[in-house]
Each structure stands twice: as C-alpha cells, then as structure tokens.
Amino acid sequence: MDHSTTRSPGACDEYVDLLARSVDGVLTETERVRLDAHAASCAACRQALADQQLIRTSLSEALSLDASPAFVARVLSQLPESGRWFDRLDFRRLTWRLSPVAAGLALAAAFVVATGQPTVTDAAGPDSIPPAALSFDEVIESSDMVTLLWQAEGGQVEAGGNGEGEVIP
Amino acid sequence: MSGPARGFPPEDADEDRDLVDRARRGDQEAFRRIVEKYERRVRGLVWGLVGDRSDAEDVAQEAFLRAFRSLSSFGGRSSFRTWLFQIALNAARTHRQSRRSRLQPEAVDPADLERAPETGSVEQGLIARDRLRRALGQLPADMREAVLLRDVEGFEYREIAELLDIPIGTVESRIFRGRARLREALAAQTIPET
Numbered sequence: 001m002d003h004s005t006t007r008s009p010g011a012c013d014e015y016v017d018l019l020a021r022s023v024d025g026v027l028t029e030t031e032r033v034r035l036d037a038h039a040a041s042c043a044a045c046r047q048a049l050a051d052q053q054l055i056r057t058s059l060s061e062a063l064s065l066d067a068s069p070a071f072v073a074r075v076l077s078q079l080p081e082s083g084r085w086f087d088r089l090d091f092r093r094l095t096w097r098l099s100p101v102a103a104g105l106a107l108a109a110a111f112v113v114a115t116g117q118p119t120v121t122d123a124a125g126p127d128s129i130p131p132a133a134l135s136f137d138e139v140i141e142s143s144d145m146v147t148l149l150w151q152a153e154g155g156q157v158e159a160g161g162n163g164e165g166e167v168i169p
Numbered sequence: 170m171s172g173p174a175r176g177f178p179p180e181d182a183d184e185d186r187d188l189v190d191r192a193r194r195g196d197q198e199a200f201r202r203i204v205e206k207y208e209r210r211v212r213g214l215v216w217g218l219v220g221d222r223s224d225a226e227d228v229a230q231e232a233f234l235r236a237f238r239s240l241s242s243f244g245g246r247s248s249f250r251t252w253l254f255q256i257a258l259n260a261a262r263t264h265r266q267s268r269r270s271r272l273q274p275e276a277v278d279p280a281d282l283e284r285a286p287e288t289g290s291v292e293q294g295l296i297a298r299d300r301l302r303r304a305l306g307q308l309p310a311d312m313r314e315a316v317l318l319r320d321v322e323g324f325e326y327r328e329i330a331e332l333l334d335i336p337i338g339t340v341e342s343r344i345f346r347g348r349a350r351l352r353e354a355l356a357a358q359t360i361p362e363t
Contacts, residue, residue: 017341051349055320058297060321062297071229072201076201167243
C-alpha cells in the first residue's frame with residue numbers, strides 16, 4: 001500500500017473514517033468486514049488502529065473527575081434567590097407569537113384611517129392629526145427589530161438548516 | 170475509575186425535559202439536580218479545553234449560570250445536554266480567546282493521588298495523565314473539541330456534528346487526526362525524571 005498520499009500519518013486515507021469509528025464500536029457489519037480485510041494486509045492501518053484505541057482509553061482516564069459537591073454548592077450559591085418575573089420571560093418567543101396580533105392591529109388601524117373614521121377625539125378640534133398607522137411590513141420589521149436587538153445583547157442563535165436553531169447564550 | 174467514553178443513557182432525555190420544565194418555573198431543586206447530573210462531564214470537558222484545572226472550574230460554573238439564565242430560551246429542538254454542552258463549549262472558547270493560553274504543567278491534583286490507575290503504580294499513572302494533558306494542549310482547538318466530545322464525554326458522532334455544526338465526515342476526520350496527533354505527541358515526549 002502506498003502511503004505517500006495519505007492525509008493522516010501512517011494510515012490509508014480512504015480508511016480514516018472507518019479507523020476512527022472502529023474503536024468506538026459503531027461500524028456496520030459491512031464496514032467491519034471491509035476494514036478487517038484491509039487491516040490484515042496493511043501494517044500501517046493496524047498500527048493506526050492501535051493508536052486510536054490507546055488514546056481513546058487513556059484520554060478518558062486522564063480527564064476523569066470525581067463528583068464535586070463543593071462545585072454544585074458554588075453554582076447554586078450564585079443563583080438569584082427567586083428569579084424576577086421579567087427574567088423568566090422569553091422575549092424571543094413572545095415577539096414571535098405576538099407578531100400576528102401586532103400585524104392585525106396595524107391592519108385594523110390602517111383600515112380605519114383609510115375609511116376616514118376618526119378614532120381619537122382630540123380636544124384640539126378638527127385640525128388635529130390622526131394617529132399614524134404602521135403598514136404591515138413596518139410592523140413585521142419592528143418585531144424583527146426586537147429580536148435583532150435581543151441578539152445584539154449577547155444571545156446567539158445556533159446555526160441550523162431550518163432557521164429554527166436553539167438559542168445558545 | 171470511569172471507563173472510556175461515558176455516554177448517556179436514553180432515558181436521560183425524558184428526565185432532562187422534566188427537570189428543565191421545573192427549573193424554568195423557578196424550582197431551584199430541579200436545577201440542582203441538573204448541575205449534579207452534569208457537573209463532572211462539563212468540568213471534565215472544560216478542563217480538557219482550557220487546560221488549567223482552576224480556570225476550568227470557573228468556566229464550568231459560568232456555563233451552568235449561563236444555562237440557568239437562559240433556560241426560558243431553550244426550545245427543546247435539540248436535546249438539553251447538547252444545548253448545555255454547547256454553552257460549555259462557547260464559555261471555554263471565550264476563555265481561550267481572552268487568555269490565549271496553552272496548557273501549562275500543573276501541580277499534582279491531590280485527587281489524582283487517591284485515584285489508583287488501572288495498571289502500573291500511582292506515580293506512573295500520574296505521569297501518564299500529565300503527559301496526555303500536555304499533549305492535548307498541543308492539539309488545534311477544533312481537533313481537541315471533537316476528540317474530547319467523543320472520548321471523554323461519549324457523544325455520538327451525529328451529536329458532535331450538531332454541537333460543532335460541521336458535517337459528520339469532518340467529525341470523523343478530526344477525531345482520527347486528533348487521536349493520531351496525540352499519539353505522536355506522546356511518543357515525542359520524554360518521561361520526566363522523578
């Protein structure tokens with residue numbers, strides 16, 4: 001086997017994924033047979049397999065920690081006594097849920113203005129300026145703005161294919 | 170001594186959902202259970218990522234506090250543990266960026282002395298662990314994250330792909346190359362005289 005073009009030292013490029021997953025025990029039967037057949041004739045891949053296994057086992061031991069009640073106590077001592085009501089509000093979700101309501105109100109206001117029916121009685125008399133109504137797009141834009149402002153405060157939205165990712169603080 | 174790649178039992182997800190719901194409603198006992206359940210894993214991951222044990226405790230604490238403050242924004246589209254570990258990864262990355270530090274040799278942890286290695290003497294076990302942690306510090310951050318999530322935390326490949334937002338093939342490649350580089354780094358290190 002020619003290893004001159006291998007990306008990983010010592011191992012054959014086309015078997016890298018199988019070698020990694022092999023020590024995790026997640027190969028399919030077909031993959032297992034394929035890797036075994038190759039490893040039987042490839043000393044470099046056999047060595048790579050042994051290395052992968054060694055590191056996998058040793059790493060878990062090297063970073064093994066005992067449970068720490070002191071750590072738990074330290075975290076809990078930093079929590080607020082009882083969360084303030086506005087800390088518990090999910091503004092992102094509220095914004096999303098209230099957008100249709102806001103849009104509906106805006107459309108109603110636009111309809112009223114368009115039909116010329118006054119909605120606000122102003123002591124200043126007939127020359128008073130009626131309240132401005134937002135267009136549908138403006139309402140959507142402003143509700144998106146709340147989300148954007150919230151993200152600018154430090155919230156991140158996990159990248160996801162459907163745009164419905166979790167918020168990662 | 171824990172075995173390799175701890176993993177997560179499937180029933181964990183249901184329990185997490187219940188605990189998160191309760192914690193959201195202000196039940197701090199539920200949040201205590203969450204911390205107790207995940208603190209070893211989060212501390213272990215962060216230790217591997219930031220290198221310094223003392224810093225790791227602070228970063229892990231910050232991760233749990235961030236999670237608590239943001240429970241209301243957790244939508245359940247991913248598993249809670251994935252979300253929590255993503256917060257821990259972000260906290261460790263922020264720490265790394267602020268410190269720009271590499272792993273430094275640490276003082277021997279007294280807890281290590283009490284934990285007997287599976288083979289060899291206590292001293293040999295300590296040396297081996299120290300060498301491995303130092304070797305870990307020489308790995309590029311992207312490989313380090315992938316290897317730790319698999320070999321220390323026991324995440325499945327698809328979960329790591331989700332956590333790191335990379336294709337599963339890239340996960341396999343990073344894990345393979347990360348382990349291979351660790352093996353090389355270990356081989357290159359000389360055993361310190363005692």
